[in-house]
Amino acid sequence: MANKNQYAMLFDATRCIDCRACMVACSVENNIPMDKTRIWVSGIGVSGQYPNLTRSTMVYHCMHCLEPDCASACPVGAWTKREDGPVVYNSEVCIGCRYCMNACPFGVPKFDWDKGIVEGPLIDKCSMCAHRIDDGLEPACVATCPTDALVFGDREELIAEAHGRIAAHPDRYVNHVYGETENGGTSYLVLSHVPFKDLGLPEGIGDEPLNTLSEQYVGNTIPVALTWATVLGAVTAGVHTYKHKNHKAESLVKETAEAAEEEIQ
Amino acid sequence: MKLKIRLSEKLHLTPGITIMLILIAWGLFVAMVRYANGIGAVSNLNDTYSWAFWISFDLFCGVALGSGAFTMAAIIHIFEIERFKPLLRPAILTGFLGYVMVIVALLVDLGRPERIWHMIVYQNHHSVLFEIGICVMTYTTVLAIEFAPVLFEGLRLPKIAHMLHRIVIPFVILGVVLSTLHQSSLGGLLLIQRSTLHPLWWTPILPLLFFISAIVVGLGMVILESSLSSRALHRGLEISLLSELASYIPYGLGIYLLLKFADLAYFGDLHYLFSSGMMSVLFWLEIIVGAVVPIIMFSQAKIRNSANGLLIGSLFVVVGLMINRFNVSWFAVEHIRNLPLAPDFMTQTSYFPSFMEVSISVGIVAAGVLAFTLAAKYLPLFEEEEETAVHEKTSALPRIQVQSGD
Ligand code: SF4
Ligand code: SF4
Numbered sequence: 001m002a003n004k005n006q007y008a009m010l011f012d013a014t015r016c017i018d019c020r021a022c023m024v025a026c027s028v029e030n031n032i033p034m035d036k037t038r039i040w041v042s043g044i045g046v047s048g049q050y051p052n053l054t055r056s057t058m059v060y061h062c063m064h065c066l067e068p069d070c071a072s073a074c075p076v077g078a079w080t081k082r083e084d085g086p087v088v089y090n091s092e093v094c095i096g097c098r099y100c101m102n103a104c105p106f107g108v109p110k111f112d113w114d115k116g117i118v119e120g121p122l123i124d125k126c127s128m129c130a131h132r133i134d135d136g137l138e139p140a141c142v143a144t145c146p147t148d149a150l151v152f153g154d155r156e157e158l159i160a161e162a163h164g165r166i167a168a169h170p171d172r173y174v175n176h177v178y179g180e181t182e183n184g185g186t187s188y189l190v191l192s193h194v195p196f197k198d199l200g201l202p203e204g205i206g207d208e209p210l211n212t213l214s215e216q217y218v219g220n221t222i223p224v225a226l227t228w229a230t231v232l233g234a235v236t237a238g239v240h241t242y243k244h245k246n247h248k249a250e251s252l253v254k255e256t257a258e259a260a261e262e263e264i265q
Numbered sequence: 266m267k268l269k270i271r272l273s274e275k276l277h278l279t280p281g282i283t284i285m286l287i288l289i290a291w292g293l294f295v296a297m298v299r300y301a302n303g304i305g306a307v308s309n310l311n312d313t314y315s316w317a318f319w320i321s322f323d324l325f326c327g328v329a330l331g332s333g334a335f336t337m338a339a340i341i342h343i344f345e346i347e348r349f350k351p352l353l354r355p356a357i358l359t360g361f362l363g364y365v366m367v368i369v370a371l372l373v374d375l376g377r378p379e380r381i382w383h384m385i386v387y388q389n390h391h392s393v394l395f396e397i398g399i400c401v402m403t404y405t406t407v408l409a410i411e412f413a414p415v416l417f418e419g420l421r422l423p424k425i426a427h428m429l430h431r432i433v434i435p436f437v438i439l440g441v442v443l444s445t446l447h448q449s450s451l452g453g454l455l456l457i458q459r460s461t462l463h464p465l466w467w468t469p470i471l472p473l474l475f476f477i478s479a480i481v482v483g484l485g486m487v488i489l490e491s492s493l494s495s496r497a498l499h500r501g502l503e504i505s506l507l508s509e510l511a512s513y514i515p516y517g518l519g520i521y522l523l524l525k526f527a528d529l530a531y532f533g534d535l536h537y538l539f540s541s542g543m544m545s546v547l548f549w550l551e552i553i554v555g556a557v558v559p560i561i562m563f564s565q566a567k568i569r570n571s572a573n574g575l576l577i578g579s580l581f582v583v584v585g586l587m588i589n590r591f592n593v594s595w596f597a598v599e600h601i602r603n604l605p606l607a608p609d610f611m612t613q614t615s616y617f618p619s620f621m622e623v624s625i626s627v628g629i630v631a632a633g634v635l636a637f638t639l640a641a642k643y644l645p646l647f648e649e650e651e652e653t654a655v656h657e658k659t660s661a662l663p664r665i666q667v668q669s670g671d
Contacts, residue, residue, distance in 0.1 A: 077387050111312060113311065116299075116301045116302050213457075214453060
């Protein structure tokens with residue numbers, strides 16, 4: 001995968017003013033009920049020691065991983081990483097097992113806990129407004145953001161842009177673009193003036209996608225099954241022949257005796 | 266006709282059976298509420314704890330505890346250690362009922378149970394859960410086939426029973442392969458949670474550890490279930506056989522411990538053993554209850570040869586395994602999304618199973634126990650009844666034919 005020409009979003013925590021317009025825009029655009037949301041804007045609060053205080057805010061989206069764990073985990077393949085970036089959901093096939101929620105290291109997918117069998121619960125998460133991208137538009141959150149804390153564009157260009165901002169103001173930023181390599185790279189990139197941990201972004205995910213190992217594991221299923229079946233078959237046959245070798249002679253004698261008996265009768 | 270005579274052994278509504286019926290009815294009621302108003306209406310599951318009590322208990326423990334069926338089938342049919350035969354049928358039945366219970370529980374837990382067949386149609390070959398789903402479905406069918414002879418004998422259809430007896434070997438092998446796959450894959454399910462599962466538990470060899478512990482607990486379950494049913498149904502106990510099974514357990518657990526600690530050492534995680542607070546406590550709890558105590562108990566012939574020793578030792582094995590599965594699938598999983606200043610519906614990071622949530626699982630277990638009791642009453646489940654009765658009957662058939670053709 002790792003298509004070079006895919007879209008991404010860049011969030012710059014230093015520019016966010018915690019106005020939450022993106023949340024509203026998202027809910028309106030995607031028809032999200034009042035008590036749910038796809039984006040969460042979190043005022044982290046004030047950190048540091050007086051007089052060097054910083055205030056920070058984080059906007060949580062789906063990270064739109066290049067190698068999404070939700071997609072790898074889903075037993076029915078409800079998730080697709082589109083060539084142009086968004087990780088999108090197929091509500092028609094989802095069985096509601098919620099493995100994707102467990103597999104996603106960023107805790108993104110959400111479930112309809114309040115829906116019974118008639119309404120049919122589904123998973124919900126940010127789609128990067130894939131329908132708007134198809135119409136040549138930016139995602140609703142990006143289009144709304146008054147400070148350009150959220151911008152949308154080509155992933156490679158955005159990464160270059162992010163490094164450009166760091167280079168221009170090395171004192172302002174942490175020297176890292178979160179999402180450039182995390183979990184194999186993501187299409188939601190974050191720039192920050194405080195440690196990423198303080199923004200609630202998990203550290204220690206590493207650069208290798210979490211699903212590499214489990215996909216290798218599943219990939220071995222068929223060869224392992226065939227080998228194991230052959231071994232077990234061989235053992236069964238071996239044990240059987242061994243155990244019955246001794247009995248054979250006995251039963252042969254018996255059989256001939258019985259046959260002789262019948263003849264006499 | 267004979268069927269009627271058989272069933273005239275009336276089922277008395279003993280207190281035990283009454284209690285089980287009440288539990289089942291209550292569980293059914295809660296399940297109805299769940300189907301009407303959603304999973305959130307009966308459980309405390311939430312976006313942070315999307316898998317918890319149901320998955321840990323019903324799926325992780327349920328599947329592992331059902332492993333006695335494949336372990337015994339392998340011992341008896343593949344290694345042809347015939348003397349264990351009296352233990353086979355109850356083990357297969359326990360396994361079969363266990364897997365049916367797992368499936369019923371999953372139909373409650375799945376958001377859209379009516380789409381369960383999607384697993385067969387929309388296959389995602391990268392998903393461990395897909396592999397487990399297919400294996401569990403197929404294996405439950407295999408267990409039904411392995412158990413079918415008992416049913417046909419119970420129905421006095423020895424010919425069909427005998428026919429099924431003859432083709433059982435391929436199914437046994439298939440069953441062992443499927444079991445190996447999905448018992449390991451339950452561990453494989455957690456491979457993807459490297460960043461959230463505590464390092465005392467997360468390791469690339471999780472599948473192997475799951476497989477070994479499943480075999481051990483399979484033996485443990487056979488011992489436990491024989492001990493319990495001999496008490497409840499007033500049958501004799503096959504002490505010498507169970508004692509021999511119990512003598513295998515320390516080896517299995519020994520290998521498990523060796524791998525577990527070698528793995529921790531290899532990844533440099535040994536320091537977590539005493540430095541992770543509650544996690545360290547939970548880890549030692551599962552190791553001591555599930556491995557150390559059983560190893561000590563079952564390596565002593567005196568304990569192995571006493572009915573109480575077998576019961577208590579196997580209880581340790583089973584409870585220890587359950588602690589392990591709860592740890593690995595729930596307690597030791599770090600639940601992220603600790604967002605500051607978010608409203609309740611987004612930050613609910615606490616979880617404790619609700620009464621209704623637990624009562625569904627309890628109802629399912631009660632149904633399983635009841636089904637086992639009924640089967641023990643009406644089917645030739647224990648060897649004394651079937652081995653002499655039916656085998657002689659079936660082997661007598663050809664002889665009669667020979668004589669009549671004379
Ligand atoms: S952040 Fe989570 S939900 Fe989004 S693409 Fe990655 S794994 Fe999937
Ligand atoms: S809940 Fe739906 S989308 Fe998520 S893994 Fe299960 S089937 Fe796939």
